[in-house]
Structures are given as structure tokens and as C-alpha cells.
Amino acid sequence: MPEDDNVVYIGGKGVMSYVLAVVTQFNQGVSEVEIKARGKAISRAVDVAEIVKNKFLNEVKIEDIGTKTEELENDDGTKSKVSAINIKMSAPQKQ
Amino acid sequence: MPEDDNVVYIGGKGVMSYVLAVVTQFNQGVSEVEIKARGKAISRAVDVAEIVKNKFLNEVKIEDIGTKTEELENDDGTKSKVSAINIKMSAPQKQ
Numbered sequence: 569m570p571e572d573d574n575v576v577y578i579g580g581k582g583v584m585s586y587v588l589a590v591v592t593q594f595n596q597g598v599s600e601v602e603i604k605a606r607g608k609a610i611s612r613a614v615d616v617a618e619i620v621k622n623k624f625l626n627e628v629k630i631e632d633i634g635t636k637t638e639e640l641e642n643d644d645g646t647k648s649k650v651s652a653i654n655i656k657m658s659a660p661q662k663q
Numbered sequence: 664m665p666e667d668d669n670v671v672y673i674g675g676k677g678v679m680s681y682v683l684a685v686v687t688q689f690n691q692g693v694s695e696v697e698i699k700a701r702g703k704a705i706s707r708a709v710d711v712a713e714i715v716k717n718k719f720l721n722e723v724k725i726e727d728i729g730t731k732t733e734e735l736e737n738d739d740g741t742k743s744k745v746s747a748i749n750i751k752m753s754a755p756q757k758q
Contacts, residue, residue, distance in 0.1 A: 611705040614746045618732045633728040635750075637713045651709045655730075 578605035603655040631658040673700035681711045698750040726753040
């Protein structure tokens with residue numbers, strides 16, 4: 569299984585699309601899902617994690633949250649820095 | 664010293680105002696600063712932490728990041744839920 573199967577990238581769609589993506593992954597039996605976002609989408613990533621945990625899958629926990637700075641190349645060749653977040657969510661192991 | 668002295672709340676001002684607030688706290692000798700934000704300001708809170716760490720105070724680390732959901736009462740008495748973030752930054756103890 570490629571690593572990206574457990575990753576949900578947050579973009580400009582509505583929060584619930586991403587919530588559904590995360591919930592679907594856990595319902596398919598994966599034990600860990602990473603939510604990744606950059607720039608202004610970071611707030612939405614936190615919304616997604618909180619909604620998954622509080623409204624859909626109460627047994628799922630936020631395991632770890634990491635941030636970093638990424639460098640992007642603009643169309644004109646200049647570079648911009650942007651913050652990124654990585655929210656690792658985990659489900660308890662099924663017995 | 665009241666607890667709030669070590670807290671920087673992120674609002675609608677420019678990122679650098681908050682970066683300066685955090686850097687000033689550390690320069691005054693506190694060993695821990697908490698950056699708090701809600702809703703759309705969450706992205707800016709991550710920017711502030713990343714800029715403090717990467718551009719100003721390389722010895723300062725992000726110790727812990729927590730999220731939660733808060734309930735706000737609107738002007739018309741209805742309630743809304745909003746995500747919140749708490750970024751704990753720490754400086755190494757001075758010898």
C-alpha cells in the first residue's frame with residue numbers, strides 16, 4: 569500500500585469533504601491517518617481533526633501535531649516560505 | 664506574575680506584531696510562551712511559531728501543540744463551535 573493512502577491533504581474544498589475522507593480511511597481499517605495542510609488551509613486541517621474526533625469517531629485520537637516551514641517556488645522563479653502542519657490521528661487497535 | 668503574561672493571543676494584526684510579542688517575552692527571560700488562536704487565526708499562529716523559531720530564536724523549540732473545540736455564543740444567542748490551537752514554545756534553561 570503506498571504511503572499516501574493514509575494521508576489526507578487539505579485544500580480549498582469544504583471541511584466536510586475532508587472529514588469524510590478521514591472517516592472513510594478509518595472505517596476501511598487503517599490505524600493511522602495523517603492530515604496535511606499548508607498556509608491558510610492549516611485552520612481547516614484543525615477543524616477537520618476536531619470534527620472527526622468529536623462528531624464521528626470518538627475513539628480516534630490526535631496522536632501528534634507537527635509544524636514546519638516549506639519553501640515554494642513561485643511562477644516568476646522567486647521563492648516564498650509557507651508554514652505547514654501535519655496532524656497524526658490514530659484509532660485504537662482492533663482486538 | 665499572572666499566568667497570562669506568558670500567553671500571546673493571535674488576532675487580526677500582522678504576523679510580525681505577534682512574532683515581536685513572543686520574542687520580547689523570551690528576551691525578558693521567561694522560559695515558556697503559549698501562542699493561542701481560534702478559527703482562521705490558527706494558520707497565523709503556526710506562522711508566528713515557525714518564524715520565531717527559524718528567524719529569531721533558534722534555540723527556542725515548539726514543545727507541544729494542542730487543539731480543542733470551543734463553543735461561542737453569538738449575538739443572537741445561538742451557539743457556534745470553533746477550533747482552537749495552543750502552541751507551547753520553550754527556551755532552554757539559562758545556565
